[in-house]
Amino acid sequence: MSKESVNITHGGDLDQAAKQFGIAREQWLDLSTGIAPWSWPVSEIPTTVWQRLPAVKCPLPVVAADYYGCVADAVLAIPGSQFAIQTLPQLFPQNTRVAMPQLGYFEHRKAWHKAGHSLFDYNDGSLDLLESKIEGGELDVVLAINPNNPTTTLLGRDRLLHWCELLARRGGCLIVDEAFMDSEPGMSLASECPRPGLIVLRSLGKFFGLAGLRLGFVLAEPPVLELLSERLGPWAVNGPAQYLGQRALADFDWHAEQRQRIASAMAEQIALLKTIAWGDKSSVLPGPLYCSIAMPLASVDRWYNQCGQQGILTRRFVRCECDGLLRFGLTKDAGQLQRLAAALRLQVAQGNSQS
Ligand SMILES: Cc1ncc(COP(=O)(O)O)c(C=O)c1O
Incomplete structure (x- = not known):
């Protein structure tokens, strides 16, 4: 193969x-x-949740913000972080210079490649070359998968925030895919959102064991969320996902x-x-x-x-x-x-x- x-x-x-x-x-x-x-033990879903259209103003972002340690204005619910992975590359001008791990969740590479951007591969076990490129202004976007799947590399917050600052100064951004971060909340950048040049992706599929629910979140500055929201259209997160997501995120025990x-x-x-x-x-x-x-x-x-x-x-x-x-x-x-x-x-x- x-x-x-x-x-x-x-x-x-x-x-x-x-x-x-x-x-x-x-x-x-x-x-x-x-x-x-x-x-997470899925509870019974009331019939009305199935009957009605998903709420436009539902409490889900507020509950999610509480779980992620940020403000609700920085939270957009999406049908799985896959939605953001596919859509984010479309928000950047063609030939954006984007760095991504050589080996990582492959859908990122597929989406950036499809949107016609310039890809630079970095080895997440040896970051010197990547850091010199960030410092030299040779990159517009850096994607980190943290922790990475499948290499398991976990990058520190200070390092990532430093990259974010350097990229944001030139109008660039850092995207951190935190689909597997729930086991290590202290390493997350979620609580830093909203911050210029920072986009964090989260998922309810992995830690919560609810991959079939198709629920995830983008944490970012409101203008980025508005652009994604336009592409989502109405009712992209279904009512049962809203209902169960709120309960799962609030179940701290x-x-x-x-x-x-x-x-x-x-x-x-x-x-x-x-x-x-x-x-x-x-x-x-x-x-x-x-x-x-x-x-x-x-x-x-x-x-x-x-x-x-x-x-x-x-x-x-x-x-x-x-x-x-x-x-x-x-x-x-x-x-x-x-x-x-x-x-x-x-x-x-x-x-x-x-x-
Ligand atoms: C690193 C990583 N990010 C994101 C996803 C997408 O997850 P979901 O769309 O279920 O949130 C996956 C799926 O395997 C993944 O491995």
């Missing part, structure tokens, strides 16, 4: 996996996404429990991956809702296929010609973790490379 087609394929496609490996859909352990395996649950499950999973197959600490990259293992491309393919043959769906990414990442989503309980452990042990016993 080519680099582009591997990196752009979304996770969670069990029908394709069932076809490829000849295993029935319901027998899979799906670790191919970064969606929390425990969802559940947020604390979910952070705890995710942290302990991830620690257990990482310990298991290291014990069974990847004792070399440096190759295991712990992320918020997934962890990635860096290894030669041939090993990525081998592990991916052998996991697939045992009904465990992972995701693979290509970093360069010879190197890639194998990403594991979070297991939900001891049963799933044991199933993963047994599959990996079998592969090690059969002589799969430990690289």
Whole structure:
């Protein structure tokens, strides 16, 4: 498979996996996404919410502002952060010079490329060249995916705010995709919004485990939100999403429990991956809702296929010609973790490379 087609394929496609490996859909352990395996407990939705058009002036931005630590004027609700990813490049003049991580959620690259802009790839593990370009005024927009999916790199607030200031001075901007930031609210730039040159994207799909709800937010200065709002048109966020989103965002006890649950499950999973197959600490990259293992491309393919043959769906990414990442989503309980452990042990016993 080519680099582009591997990196752009979304996770969670069990029908394709069932076809490829000849295993029935319901027998899979799906670790191919970064969606929390425990969802916010969806409450019953009153019939009126289904009957009426979505409210134009609903409390959702106010509740979201409270959760994100900013003011409601800086918040626009959207049908998933994907909407902003697709639309933001259309707000900039052609040939805008935009920097983005070499490897990251591929929809960003697709959208900026499609809108005809000039792309500069940076390696989020080594930022010197990017920073010299920002300082030299060679870039108009910098996109950071923080934490990055799938590299797991988490950039510090001070560094990002410094970039934002330099870019804003020349009329440019910093876009921070924080789809996976809910586990680490202290690292977020959400509370800095609105600020000149800063656009932050948030999602209810990952931490809240509500990917199907299609709800996310853009946090930015009001003129940016107005431009996006025009492109959204009326009723883009449906009534049930408004209703459930308000309740999920206001459920602070559940947020604390979910952070705890995710942290302990991830620690257990990482310990298991290291014990069974990847004792070399440096190759295991712990992320918020997934962890990635860096290894030669041939090993990525081998592990991916052998996991697939045992009904465990992972995701693979290509970093360069010879190197890639194998990403594991979070297991939900001891049963799933044991199933993963047994599959990996079998592969090690059969002589799969430990690289
Ligand atoms: C880094 C990142 N940002 C944004 C998205 C889009 O998420 P959503 O549209 O569900 O909010 C994804 C989806 O996988 C993602 O990985």
